[in-house]
Amino acid sequence: MPNARVLRDIKARHGVNANEVLRRAYLYVARNQTLPAQVRFQAQLQLNTFGRYTRPTTVKNRCIETGRGRGVISEFGLTRFQFRLKALAKELPGVHKASW
Amino acid sequence: MAAVAPARLAALTRMRCEIFQTAYNPTSVRTGAKYLRARLRGPSMIRYYPDELTVAHFNRMPGGFKIQNWEEYQRLADVEEKKRRGKGVPKKAKSKAESRRMSRKR
Incomplete structure (x- = not known):
């Protein structure tokens, strides 16, 4: 049985995998300077609503x-x-x- | 060496982009293309830890297996034994005043 930190890491890995495509789409809109600022801002707000275990940086x-x-x-x-x-x-x- | 006109250089770049099918972006505006171009990292991420076959996993597999997990059996037996000797888990405090943290002397 893996310890709690490994279980948390596994949870984060699955969360990243499940949300990766959607997050990438929002990232594309938010970082695209050719789109209107309002749209980019809304995309950034959507990015901020993602949970903690959906970000690739939580995986270790x-x-x-x-x-x-x-x-x-x-x-x-x-x-x-x-x-x-x-x-x-x-x-x-x-x-x-x-x-x- | 004769200087090449900037317009000619721009035309060359545009043609090069057309031939090699890359985006013509002379002012280097950030288009966010790198987020679409990058490979998805999730599939390899979930493969990092090797799959471990435990008794519980095995029993849940199709086929209706029922294997006794001796370690779990022993653990539960130990817990029962501790409870019998009054060494079990303490009761959950109903109020804040009951909690050990509150009654602890400073």
């Missing part, structure tokens, strides 16, 4: 294994310590401890 890549939010090596989705453990256990293809 957390550790797949432990749910830790810091020190995540993005290529593997693991924190540095989990990365070390898995690498030493030879569970990451192509990763081995440096020695020369």
